Amino acid sequence: MTSVFFRVLMTLAIIVFVASCGPSTPDKPAGAPITVYVAKTIITMEPDQPKAQWVAVADGKIVALGDGSPPKMLDNRHTQIEKRFADKVLMPGFIDPHLHPMIAAVLLPTHFITPEDWNLPRGFEAGVKTRQAYLEKLKKELAAAPPDQPFITWGWHALWHGPMSRADLDALDNTKPVFIWQRSFHEIVTNTKGMEYLGVGQKADFEALIDHPGIDPAHADFERGYFSETALAAAFRRLAPAVMAPKWLGRGLGEMNALLLQNGVTTVSDMATGIFGSFPMEAGLIQKTYARSDIPLRVMLMPYASEVTARAGSLAAAPALIKKDEAGFEGNRVFINNRVKLLADGAFFVPAMKLHSPAYLDGRPGKWITKPDLLRQQAQTFWDAGFNLHIHVNGDGGLDVVLDTLARLPRDGVHADQRIILEHLGISRQDQIARIADLGLMVSAQPNYLYVLGGKYADKLLEKDQAEHMVRLGSLERAGVPLALHSDMTMAPADPLFLAWIGVNRVNMDGQLMAPEERLSVDAAMRAITIEAARMIGLEDRIGSLARGKTADFTVLDENPYAVEPMRLRDIHVDGVVFEGKWYDAKKGASDN
Numbered sequence: 001m002t003s004v005f006f007r008v009l010m011t012l013a014i015i016v017f018v019a020s021c022g023p024s025t026p027d028k029p030a031g032a033p034i035t036v037y038v039a040k041t042i043i044t045m046e047p048d049q050p051k052a053q054w055v056a057v058a059d060g061k062i063v064a065l066g067d068g069s070p071p072k073m074l075d076n077r078h079t080q081i082e083k084r085f086a087d088k089v090l091m092p093g094f095i096d097p098h099l100h101p102m103i104a105a106v107l108l109p110t111h112f113i114t115p116e117d118w119n120l121p122r123g124f125e126a127g128v129k130t131r132q133a134y135l136e137k138l139k140k141e142l143a144a145a146p147p148d149q150p151f152i153t154w155g156w157h158a159l160w161h162g163p164m165s166r167a168d169l170d171a172l173d174n175t176k177p178v179f180i181w182q183r184s185f186h187e188i189v190t191n192t193k194g195m196e197y198l199g200v201g202q203k204a205d206f207e208a209l210i211d212h213p214g215i216d217p218a219h220a221d222f223e224r225g226y227f228s229e230t231a232l233a234a235a236f237r238r239l240a241p242a243v244m245a246p247k248w249l250g251r252g253l254g255e256m257n258a259l260l261l262q263n264g265v266t267t268v269s270d271m272a273t274g275i276f277g278s279f280p281m282e283a284g285l286i287q288k289t290y291a292r293s294d295i296p297l298r299v300m301l302m303p304y305a306s307e308v309t310a311r312a313g314s315l316a317a318a319p320a321l322i323k324k325d326e327a328g329f330e331g332n333r334v335f336i337n338n339r340v341k342l343l344a345d346g347a348f349f350v351p352a353m354k355l356h357s358p359a360y361l362d363g364r365p366g367k368w369i370t371k372p373d374l375l376r377q378q379a380q381t382f383w384d385a386g387f388n389l390h391i392h393v394n395g396d397g398g399l400d401v402v403l404d405t406l407a408r409l410p411r412d413g414v415h416a417d418q419r420i421i422l423e424h425l426g427i428s429r430q431d432q433i434a435r436i437a438d439l440g441l442m443v444s445a446q447p448n449y450l451y452v453l454g455g456k457y458a459d460k461l462l463e464k465d466q467a468e469h470m471v472r473l474g475s476l477e478r479a480g481v482p483l484a485l486h487s488d489m490t491m492a493p494a495d496p497l498f499l500a501w502i503g504v505n506r507v508n509m510d511g512q513l514m515a516p517e518e519r520l521s522v523d524a525a526m527r528a529i530t531i532e533a534a535r536m537i538g539l540e541d542r543i544g545s546l547a548r549g550k551t552a553d554f555t556v557l558d559e560n561p562y563a564v565e566p567m568r569l570r571d572i573h574v575d576g577v578v579f580e581g582k583w584y585d586a587k588k589g590a591s592d593n
Ligand SMILES: [Zn+2]
Pocket: 098, 099, 100, 271, 488
């Protein structure tokens, strides 16, 4: 009885085993069909198989990679060989781990009159580097603009274009509101019509606008038509009907999407969702735009401490609110990933960072966005609650405070999976680089500071040596610090190959070589826009390199970044992207398969 039972059991076991493991019959293919993309070179960013010649994709995921002739049949499934990339180079889809979709949406539809060149989907905007060239371009664009709408331009910077005032603008155009947004986004100058548009044409109305506890009166000037920082936030609310209108934002996001596709970017992190004051509004708009769309982009949302604290009512209640927000997102196109953004010192482009010494040559003191005491409380609260921290820090004075703060956080087994990422890292010292490595921190750096500002800051604001060594990428690479590059768009174009080019060459836009010992290797630069960028936002198990089981996101290039002259890195043409297995042609901007 026992042996009969045993034989039946064994037979059943063998049937189950054969059914689950044995080859299925050729006429009954199992699973989704496979597309095998053949390419001249596939750069995987995986050290154990750095190159391949074909990559097989099914259901938006990579199922195999290899060299030589592509397999005619894989896994006994319907297999199609796709040769459209036969003379192209495939890389993992580029990742920009720090940009601002809402700022981009507000600014991209404005008139770009900037010190540096911009290659926008709507056309090329040549940089203007003198006051005369600035005023000429402004005059020309004002004359061509519709008479009945506010005219908004972005990119003015006093270091190139000199001071601007209401009187300057009235002299150019006193028929319509004209708003000049400073290159950093932190200041606006407007004409008399603009003051009227904001409802502050009369001095009493202006004073009423800025007479609020949160507004520093030094941040605005009635005669000059000037608003910055806290006063700009108040003025912005009056400008919002124009630049936050659904039509305007829709156009801006559309231009951003085209720019990202043109530059091969498939994943971004919105590094401060709620930057205009409301996480729910901005996250809702982003989810509506991308979650179920045919736009080849994945967006990680990043709550930021002060916005969440304000909504939660207290810092102590903020972590739970992020967890609650997180539950509102499903799927892997738009999501929150257990991270929070903190901000230490002021902006680099303004300039308002906190320097140790030597400080700014013109004596300006720099600013804290978050005072050190509050920053310490925020770091502790979110760290204890299990969050990964992303900390904006620009100057070495800001960095001293950040490093002291982080050194006090417990780094025990409980927190073993948590990461800390320093964002930007404009000015730092060698002793700080060593400390960053010792503390096990990661750095997501902004190389465009060096490209745009390196020359001018060396002339006017910083010691020459200090300016030349801004954004110490070579030191970070030598210290083994995980390193990504980001655009912080619109602080730089979301163009990873351009960012990599800056890192590898360190030539600024005035043609000067800045601290050649701080150059990145090509490999570190390419890792910084792929696998390391994925690590910064905790997605390295899904994207950033090409391996079996990972998402089939590819950036399709005309040339191999490892093979071209380093000075030609930024000239490599991006044909388009494969996003979750589907091809998007940068020229067409939409799927054609
Ligand atoms: Zn930013």
